[in-house]
Amino acid sequence: MSERELRQRMSEHGRSLYERGLTAGSSGNLSVRLPDGILVTPTNCCLGRLDPDEISRLDSVGNLLSGKPPSKESFLHLAYYRSRSNEQAVVHLHSTWSVAVSCLADVDPENVIPPITAYFVMRVGKLPLVPYFPPGDEQLADAVAKSARSSRGALLANHGPVIGAADLDQAVYAIEELEETAKLFLMLRGLPTRYLTAEQAANL
Template sequence: MSEKELRERIAQHGESLYDRGLTSGSSGNISVRLPDGMLITPTNVCLGRLDPEEISRLDSAGNLVAGRPPSKEAFLHLAYYRSRSKEQAVVHLHSTSSVAVSCLSDIDPENVLPAITAYYVMRVGELTLVPYFAPGDQELAAAVELASKASRGVLLANHGPVIGGLDLDAAVYAAEELEETAKLYMLLRNLPVRFLDEAQQGELRRRFPS
């Protein structure tokens, strides 16, 4: 896919995520890895109103090459890409249910959400919690780089999810599946629930390797 096509796809996905309430205002950011850097949504721009030509292009060191100034959280994406060589796109949202889960005090930081559905296991797998850092804190990059070695998706405490995929569509679908699972988890709290057991999860991983 050409860079022009990638820019258009980022804008299309941004509009879809915004229209369905998975992000609001100018929150959230989307990136795609390039051979010599990445494309990422600009700072202070609503994902629902992206101009493909203004999407930021950064080199491998994070320097702006073209487009508007990048998201202030571009360093999170660079850290994620350093940790996971296969993933080619990253989505970071402030989606309501995922943020709600990130604020709970009784979640397992090694694997935040249980295996509620097969599609969560297939598209997300495990979700690691990253401790709270103030927005823009550069120490968050090291924490994300470390956490993402263990899982495709990480949840920033009191902030929101960061998740990647083998391509842009896969990253967006994973972010959507994560949010739906977080919503189910909040709905099911304090109810007797039948989660997928280890054998069922293992079978899914064998049949649908990521």
């Protein structure tokens, strides 16, 4: 896919996520890996009105090459890519149900959401909790990079989900699956629940 096509796809996905309430205001950011850097959504940008020509192009260490100034969380994306060389796209949102789960005090930090459905296991898998850091704190990059070495997705405490995949379509599908499963997880709290067994999850 050409850079022009990638920019257009980022705009289309941003609008779709915004219109369905998975991101609000100027929250959330998307990125796609290029051979020599990344494309990432600009700072203070509403994903519902993302101009393909204004998407930030950064080199591999985060220097702005073209477009508007990048999201202040672009360092998070670069850290993720350094840890997972096969992933080509990253999505980070402040989606309601996932953020709600990230605020719970009694979750397993090694794997926040248990294996409720097969599709969650296949698209997300293990979901560690990254400790809280203020927005823009570059210590978050180290924490995300560490988490990404063992899992393609993570939940940032009191913040929201981040996940990568082989392309932008797959990354968006994965974060959508995560958001729906977070909703299920909260709906089922306090109820007798049958999760997938370790063997069932491993087989997937």
